[in-house]
Amino acid sequence: MKTEEGLFIVVSAPSGTGKTSICREFLKVYPNVKFSVSYTTRPRRPGEVHGEDYFFISRESFKERIAQGEFAEWVENYGHLYGTSRKTMKDFLDKGADIILDIEPRGAKTLKQSYPRGIFVFILPPSISELKARLSKRGAEDDAAMKKRLEAAMDEIREVAWYDYVVFNDKLGRAVYYLGAIYVAEKSRRERPAVLSKISDFLR
Ligand code: 5GP
Numbered sequence: 651m652k653t654e655e656g657l658f659i660v661v662s663a664p665s666g667t668g669k670t671s672i673c674r675e676f677l678k679v680y681p682n683v684k685f686s687v688s689y690t691t692r693p694r695r696p697g698e699v700h701g702e703d704y705f706f707i708s709r710e711s712f713k714e715r716i717a718q719g720e721f722a723e724w725v726e727n728y729g730h731l732y733g734t735s736r737k738t739m740k741d742f743l744d745k746g747a748d749i750i751l752d753i754e755p756r757g758a759k760t761l762k763q764s765y766p767r768g769i770f771v772f773i774l775p776p777s778i779s780e781l782k783a784r785l786s787k788r789g790a791e792d793d794a795a796m797k798k799r800l801e802a803a804m805d806e807i808r809e810v811a812w813y814d815y816v817v818f819n820d821k822l823g824r825a826v827y828y829l830g831a832i833y834v835a836e837k838s839r840r841e842r843p844a845v846l847s848k849i850s851d852f853l854r
Contacts, residue, residue: 658751659683662755662771664781667781672825709731720735722764723758732754734753758813759812774819776820781803
Protein backbone atom coordinates (compact mmCIF):
# COMPACT_ATOMS: atom_id res chain seq x y z
CA MET A 651 0.00 0.00 0.00
CA LYS A 652 1.28 3.50 -0.83
CA THR A 653 2.39 5.45 2.27
CA GLU A 654 -0.08 8.14 3.18
CA GLU A 655 1.35 11.60 2.68
CA GLY A 656 2.28 13.26 5.96
CA LEU A 657 0.26 16.07 7.39
CA PHE A 658 1.72 19.52 7.68
CA ILE A 659 0.86 22.29 10.06
CA VAL A 660 1.89 25.88 9.50
CA VAL A 661 2.00 28.06 12.59
CA SER A 662 2.16 31.84 12.29
CA ALA A 663 1.97 34.56 14.91
CA PRO A 664 3.00 38.16 15.39
CA SER A 665 6.23 38.57 17.34
CA GLY A 666 5.88 38.41 21.09
CA THR A 667 3.18 35.76 20.96
CA GLY A 668 5.28 32.90 22.30
CA LYS A 669 5.04 30.85 19.12
CA THR A 670 8.54 29.41 19.40
CA SER A 671 7.86 28.08 22.93
CA ILE A 672 4.51 26.66 21.82
CA CYS A 673 6.10 24.79 18.90
CA ARG A 674 8.90 23.52 21.13
CA GLU A 675 6.49 22.17 23.75
CA PHE A 676 4.19 20.74 21.09
CA LEU A 677 7.13 18.78 19.63
CA LYS A 678 7.89 17.31 23.06
CA VAL A 679 4.33 16.01 23.34
CA TYR A 680 4.25 14.78 19.71
CA PRO A 681 7.83 13.66 18.97
CA ASN A 682 6.63 11.93 15.78
CA VAL A 683 6.03 15.39 14.29
CA LYS A 684 9.15 16.89 12.73
CA PHE A 685 10.09 20.55 12.77
CA SER A 686 10.81 21.94 9.32
CA VAL A 687 14.12 23.77 9.77
CA SER A 688 14.16 26.93 7.65
CA TYR A 689 17.11 28.62 5.99
CA THR A 690 17.95 32.16 7.01
CA THR A 691 20.55 34.86 6.50
CA ARG A 692 19.94 36.43 9.89
CA PRO A 693 22.74 36.10 12.45
CA ARG A 694 22.49 33.30 14.95
CA ARG A 695 21.20 34.32 18.39
CA PRO A 696 22.81 32.96 21.56
CA GLY A 697 21.69 29.40 22.18
CA GLU A 698 20.50 28.77 18.63
CA VAL A 699 21.85 25.68 16.92
CA HIS A 700 22.66 25.43 13.21
CA GLY A 701 20.50 22.70 11.70
CA GLU A 702 18.06 22.69 14.63
CA ASP A 703 16.67 26.22 14.85
CA TYR A 704 17.69 27.29 11.36
CA PHE A 705 20.30 26.62 8.72
CA PHE A 706 22.25 29.86 8.97
CA ILE A 707 23.66 30.67 5.55
CA SER A 708 25.10 33.66 3.73
CA ARG A 709 23.04 35.94 1.52
CA GLU A 710 25.01 34.71 -1.53
CA SER A 711 24.24 31.11 -0.76
CA PHE A 712 20.58 31.98 -0.16
CA LYS A 713 20.37 33.79 -3.50
CA GLU A 714 21.90 30.77 -5.25
CA ARG A 715 19.30 28.53 -3.69
CA ILE A 716 16.54 30.85 -4.87
CA ALA A 717 17.96 30.68 -8.40
CA GLN A 718 18.01 26.85 -8.20
CA GLY A 719 14.35 26.86 -7.18
CA GLU A 720 15.17 25.20 -3.87
CA PHE A 721 12.60 27.05 -1.80
CA ALA A 722 8.92 26.21 -1.55
CA GLU A 723 8.59 29.80 -0.31
CA TRP A 724 10.91 32.54 0.84
CA VAL A 725 10.57 36.10 2.13
CA GLU A 726 12.66 39.05 3.18
CA ASN A 727 11.77 40.03 6.73
CA TYR A 728 13.43 42.98 8.50
CA GLY A 729 16.37 42.82 6.09
CA HIS A 730 16.96 39.08 6.46
CA LEU A 731 15.98 36.28 4.13
CA TYR A 732 14.01 33.25 5.34
CA GLY A 733 13.01 30.22 3.29
CA THR A 734 11.54 26.74 3.43
CA SER A 735 13.34 24.00 1.54
CA ARG A 736 11.09 22.28 -0.98
CA LYS A 737 13.16 19.08 -0.70
CA THR A 738 12.98 18.89 3.11
CA MET A 739 9.21 19.24 2.97
CA LYS A 740 8.79 16.73 0.18
CA ASP A 741 11.09 14.13 1.79
CA PHE A 742 9.17 14.24 5.06
CA LEU A 743 5.72 14.27 3.49
CA ASP A 744 6.51 11.47 1.01
CA LYS A 745 7.73 9.32 3.91
CA GLY A 746 4.42 9.93 5.66
CA ALA A 747 6.03 12.05 8.40
CA ASP A 748 4.02 14.92 9.84
CA ILE A 749 5.74 18.30 9.98
CA ILE A 750 5.27 21.65 11.64
CA LEU A 751 6.51 24.91 10.12
CA ASP A 752 6.98 28.18 11.97
CA ILE A 753 6.66 30.81 9.26
CA GLU A 754 5.20 34.26 8.83
CA PRO A 755 1.95 34.89 6.88
CA ARG A 756 3.40 35.90 3.48
CA GLY A 757 5.32 32.62 3.20
CA ALA A 758 2.38 30.73 4.66
CA LYS A 759 0.12 32.11 1.93
CA THR A 760 2.51 30.90 -0.77
CA LEU A 761 2.49 27.43 0.80
CA LYS A 762 -1.30 27.44 0.95
CA GLN A 763 -1.36 27.86 -2.82
CA SER A 764 1.07 25.01 -3.48
CA TYR A 765 -0.05 22.72 -0.65
CA PRO A 766 -3.77 23.36 -0.10
CA ARG A 767 -3.99 20.29 2.15
CA GLY A 768 -1.87 21.99 4.82
CA ILE A 769 -3.36 23.05 8.14
CA PHE A 770 -2.88 26.73 8.87
CA VAL A 771 -2.91 27.84 12.49
CA PHE A 772 -2.62 31.41 13.70
CA ILE A 773 -1.55 32.12 17.27
CA LEU A 774 -2.78 35.28 18.95
CA PRO A 775 -2.15 36.77 22.35
CA PRO A 776 -5.29 36.73 24.52
CA SER A 777 -6.06 40.44 23.90
CA ILE A 778 -4.81 43.56 22.16
CA SER A 779 -3.67 45.05 25.49
CA GLU A 780 -1.65 41.90 26.16
CA LEU A 781 -0.10 42.15 22.68
CA LYS A 782 0.98 45.73 23.45
CA ALA A 783 2.36 44.70 26.82
CA ARG A 784 4.33 41.80 25.30
CA LEU A 785 5.71 43.96 22.49
CA SER A 786 6.88 46.64 24.89
CA LYS A 787 8.56 44.00 27.08
CA ARG A 788 10.68 43.01 24.09
CA GLY A 789 12.74 46.18 24.20
CA ALA A 790 12.84 49.53 25.97
CA GLU A 791 12.18 51.61 22.87
CA ASP A 792 10.74 55.01 22.18
CA ASP A 793 7.09 55.53 21.22
CA ALA A 794 7.83 55.67 17.49
CA ALA A 795 9.62 52.30 17.50
CA MET A 796 6.84 50.78 19.58
CA LYS A 797 4.22 52.14 17.19
CA LYS A 798 6.11 50.59 14.27
CA ARG A 799 6.24 47.21 15.98
CA LEU A 800 2.54 47.36 16.74
CA GLU A 801 1.71 48.29 13.14
CA ALA A 802 3.82 45.40 11.86
CA ALA A 803 2.03 43.04 14.26
CA MET A 804 -1.38 44.36 13.12
CA ASP A 805 -0.44 43.85 9.46
CA GLU A 806 0.31 40.22 10.28
CA ILE A 807 -2.83 39.79 12.37
CA ARG A 808 -5.07 40.92 9.47
CA GLU A 809 -3.88 37.81 7.63
CA VAL A 810 -5.70 35.65 10.18
CA ALA A 811 -8.71 35.88 7.82
CA TRP A 812 -7.58 32.97 5.64
CA TYR A 813 -6.14 30.66 8.36
CA ASP A 814 -8.01 27.50 9.36
CA TYR A 815 -7.60 27.73 13.14
CA VAL A 816 -6.80 30.29 15.81
CA VAL A 817 -5.15 29.55 19.15
CA PHE A 818 -5.11 32.19 21.87
CA ASN A 819 -1.96 32.01 23.92
CA ASP A 820 -2.98 33.10 27.40
CA LYS A 821 -1.08 30.24 29.05
CA LEU A 822 1.64 28.20 27.36
CA GLY A 823 0.22 24.85 28.49
CA ARG A 824 -3.24 25.69 27.25
CA ALA A 825 -1.98 26.88 23.85
CA VAL A 826 0.05 23.68 23.42
CA TYR A 827 -3.02 21.64 24.38
CA TYR A 828 -5.16 23.44 21.80
CA LEU A 829 -2.55 23.07 19.07
CA GLY A 830 -2.35 19.36 19.94
CA ALA A 831 -6.14 19.11 19.76
CA ILE A 832 -6.10 20.57 16.24
CA TYR A 833 -3.41 18.09 15.20
CA VAL A 834 -5.23 15.09 16.66
CA ALA A 835 -8.56 16.17 15.16
CA GLU A 836 -6.97 16.48 11.71
CA LYS A 837 -5.30 13.06 12.07
CA SER A 838 -8.68 11.58 12.97
CA ARG A 839 -10.60 12.83 9.94
CA ARG A 840 -12.62 9.98 8.48
CA GLU A 841 -11.48 10.73 4.93
CA ARG A 842 -7.77 10.36 5.74
CA PRO A 843 -6.47 7.26 3.92
CA ALA A 844 -5.01 5.76 7.11
CA VAL A 845 -8.38 6.07 8.86
CA LEU A 846 -10.33 4.82 5.83
CA SER A 847 -8.10 1.77 5.53
CA LYS A 848 -8.75 0.84 9.17
CA ILE A 849 -12.48 1.33 8.71
CA SER A 850 -12.47 -0.94 5.68
CA ASP A 851 -10.95 -3.72 7.85
CA PHE A 852 -14.13 -3.56 9.93
CA LEU A 853 -16.46 -3.52 6.97
CA ARG A 854 -14.85 -6.33 5.03
P1 5GP B 1 13.06 35.05 13.86
O1 5GP B 1 14.13 35.81 13.14
O2 5GP B 1 12.53 35.79 15.07
O3 5GP B 1 13.48 33.63 14.18
O4 5GP B 1 11.83 34.90 12.86
C1 5GP B 1 11.23 36.01 12.30
C2 5GP B 1 10.00 35.59 11.53
O5 5GP B 1 10.37 34.78 10.40
C3 5GP B 1 9.01 34.73 12.33
O6 5GP B 1 7.70 35.24 12.13
C4 5GP B 1 9.14 33.35 11.73
O7 5GP B 1 7.92 32.64 11.80
C5 5GP B 1 9.49 33.69 10.31
N1 5GP B 1 10.14 32.60 9.59
C6 5GP B 1 11.04 31.70 10.05
N2 5GP B 1 11.40 30.84 9.09
C7 5GP B 1 10.70 31.20 7.98
C8 5GP B 1 10.61 30.66 6.64
O8 5GP B 1 11.24 29.70 6.26
N3 5GP B 1 9.77 31.31 5.79
C9 5GP B 1 9.03 32.39 6.16
N4 5GP B 1 8.21 32.92 5.25
N5 5GP B 1 9.08 32.90 7.40
C10 5GP B 1 9.91 32.32 8.29
